[in-house]
Amino acid sequence: MSPAPASSFAPPKPTPVWLGWLTFAFFIFTQIYAVVTSPADAMMGHLQKMMYVHVPAAWVTFAAFGVVLVASLFFLWKDDERADLLAASAAEVGSMFCGLTLVLGMLWGRPTWGVWWSWDARLTSTLVLFLIFVGYLALRSFVEDPHRRGQWSAAVGILGAINVPIVWMSVKWWRTLHQIQSNPRGLSPEYLRGLLLNVAAFTLLTVWFIWKRYEAARLERAAEHASQAAALGGYNG
Amino acid sequence: MTSKRTKWGALAAVGILVVAFGWLIYGGLDSNVVYFLQPKELLAKGAEGYDKPVRLGGQVKPGSVVWDDKALDLRFTVTDGTGEVAVHSKGAPPQMFKDGQGVVVEGRYGRDGVFKSTSLMVKHSNEYKAPTEGERPAEMYKSLMKSTGT
Amino acid sequence: MGNEMIANGGVEYVAASYIITWVVLGVMLARVVGSVRRARSEYAQASKGEFQT
Numbered sequence: 001m002s003p004a005p006a007s008s009f010a011p012p013k014p015t016p017v018w019l020g021w022l023t024f025a026f027f028i029f030t031q032i033y034a035v036v037t038s039p040a041d042a043m044m045g046h047l048q049k050m051m052y053v054h055v056p057a058a059w060v061t062f063a064a065f066g067v068v069l070v071a072s073l074f075f076l077w078k079d080d081e082r083a084d085l086l087a088a089s090a091a092e093v094g095s096m097f098c099g100l101t102l103v104l105g106m107l108w109g110r111p112t113w114g115v116w117w118s119w120d121a122r123l124t125s126t127l128v129l130f131l132i133f134v135g136y137l138a139l140r141s142f143v144e145d146p147h148r149r150g151q152w153s154a155a156v157g158i159l160g161a162i163n164v165p166i167v168w169m170s171v172k173w174w175r176t177l178h179q180i181q182s183n184p185r186g187l188s189p190e191y192l193r194g195l196l197l198n199v200a201a202f203t204l205l206t207v208w209f210i211w212k213r214y215e216a217a218r219l220e221r222a223a224e225h226a227s228q229a230a231a232l233g234g235y236n237g
Numbered sequence: 238m239t240s241k242r243t244k245w246g247a248l249a250a251v252g253i254l255v256v257a258f259g260w261l262i263y264g265g266l267d268s269n270v271v272y273f274l275q276p277k278e279l280l281a282k283g284a285e286g287y288d289k290p291v292r293l294g295g296q297v298k299p300g301s302v303v304w305d306d307k308a309l310d311l312r313f314t315v316t317d318g319t320g321e322v323a324v325h326s327k328g329a330p331p332q333m334f335k336d337g338q339g340v341v342v343e344g345r346y347g348r349d350g351v352f353k354s355t356s357l358m359v360k361h362s363n364e365y366k367a368p369t370e371g372e373r374p375a376e377m378y379k380s381l382m383k384s385t386g387t
Numbered sequence: 388m389g390n391e392m393i394a395n396g397g398v399e400y401v402a403a404s405y406i407i408t409w410v411v412l413g414v415m416l417a418r419v420v421g422s423v424r425r426a427r428s429e430y431a432q433a434s435k436g437e438f439q440t
Contacts, residue, residue, distance in 0.1 A: 011430055015423075024416075031405070042368040043333055044361070045396040051365070053408045093415075100411050107404045111397035113358045114331030118341075120272045132254060139250035156254060175272045175294065177341055179363040186364035205412065212419040219426035226433035332397065 009225035012218035015211045023204040030201040034194030041191075047111055052194055054104040056202035057097050062164050064094030064206055065133070069161035072154035084150035085221065087157050088140055089213035093206055095133040102126060113177060121170040122178035129167055132160040146221075273341050277320035279352075287348050292341055293322060294360065299336040315340060315352070322346070326354035333359045 034052040041048035071087035074080065105123070106116045117123060136156045143149040171180045184192055273294035279286050293315055301314035311326045324342055334340065339360035344353045 027412075035405075039367045040396075042366045044365070045332075046401055047397045048365055049401050050404050053404055057408070096411065096415055100408065103407060104404045107400050107407070111400045112331065112333055112361055114334075115356065115358050118358060131256075135250050135253040138253065142250060159254075177272065177358055177360055179361050182363040182365065186362075188365060188367040190367060191365050209415060209419055212423055216419070216422040216426040219423070219430045223426065223430040223433040226430065230433065 009222050011222045012215050015208070015215050019204075019208055019211075023201075023208045027201040027205055030194070030197040034198055038190055038194050044112060047108065048191065050104065050108040051191065052198045054101060054108055055195060056198045057101040057104060059199050060202045060206040061094055061097040061101055061129075062168065063203065064090045064097060064210065065129070065161045065164050067210065068094060068133075068157045069164075072157040072161075075150055075154050081146060081150060081221070082218065084146075084154065085217040086210070086214050087154065088137075089210045089217060091133050091136050091153075091157060091160075092213055093209045095130065095137060096209075097202075097206070098126070098130040098133065102130060118177045120176040120178060121174040122167065122176045125163065125167045125170045129160065129163045132156070132163065136160060275317040275320070276315055276322045277317055279322060279346060280320045286346050288345050290343070290345060292343050293324070293346070293352055294339070294341040295322075297334070297336055297338050297340055302336060304330075311357075315342065322352050323350060324352045324354050326357050328357075330357050331359045333361065 031052065035049055038049060038052075040046050067090035068087045071083045071090060075083035075087060105126075109118075110116050136153055139156060140149055140153050143152060170176060171178055187195070273292035274282075276293065276295050279291065279293055295315040295317040298314040298316040298321060301312075303312040304310075309328050311328070311330055313324055313326075315322050315324055324344075326342065326344075334357070339362065341358045341360055342352060342354040343356040343358075346352045
């Protein structure tokens, strides 16, 4: 096995502390702002307010799985372990938001559609997306060799991410219970503002979560490498 | 160093993935491509369409809603602009049910020409509008249920 | 289950979805911060060992 470049095993630069504070302060602001400023919808009443959590959660799910796709392709191309660790971090954060999107969707569906769940193309494909990435995380925890783990999970990550456009287009390609995407013209401006602010806040949350998970993963690898080097006689590579 | 845990775990993970993909292809893309039939499609099936579990989707024909709030009995017509199917449902409809609303009903189309619904779902549009002056969303549902009560 | 009427225009569904969102994000925050802290001390331990040998 050829020695990996030393930089792969160096401890990472810490995630900026200010980013964390900014992210959570902004998130709290946008959540309160959106709920306080939006009037009850003409059709849906206060249930419209579910938009500010369900829609951003769905958006950042797609974004996080997009990061998995890019990082996985980069890993297969350059064989840089850091890309694998980034993909894993994004997959974990994306899975969390995907699960959240499903639960919030059920909570929104019950009072508006009348049912918690229905097997339409949007709901089914979103569940499949979630299960694939749960499988991705399970696979990672069971394969011990880092190189093999990276290759297998890159393959699964790419296959999983291919589902993102399917989920996105499902409401246009097939007849579904789920409505198609809203566009800015179909939204009253007071709703659009709150929605865009919350999408921005959720995006910041996603960036910060992925960055922190990546930092932890890099530190773990650095620690493993350091203890291996120590066991081999204190050679400081 | 393939421990037992690793081997079975990897197998389980691959299993989950295979099931997920199979589901997507056969469950998701096959039966759910045609998630619901429109009235004209159900009617075009003729005798084939009777007494089979099916979903029917369309708009609630304005003026067709008859609601008995004592018996919790609901009758209305689903239309796609071309065909029309009479629907009979039990229980109060979802909050957003009203004239002209998109709906999907699950049930069977009877030989008497009435669709017996076991589940009534509202299909929401993708538009969100703040109410205009004088509209009180919470009151709208109540007034609808009153006006259509018999 | 039939479609019984939803009381109060469904505000409890709105409340539930916000609470669930905040709890999930809070748990994720704790998990993420905890994992970095653990990994950092692990690394400090390991690199200390490296210099001692």
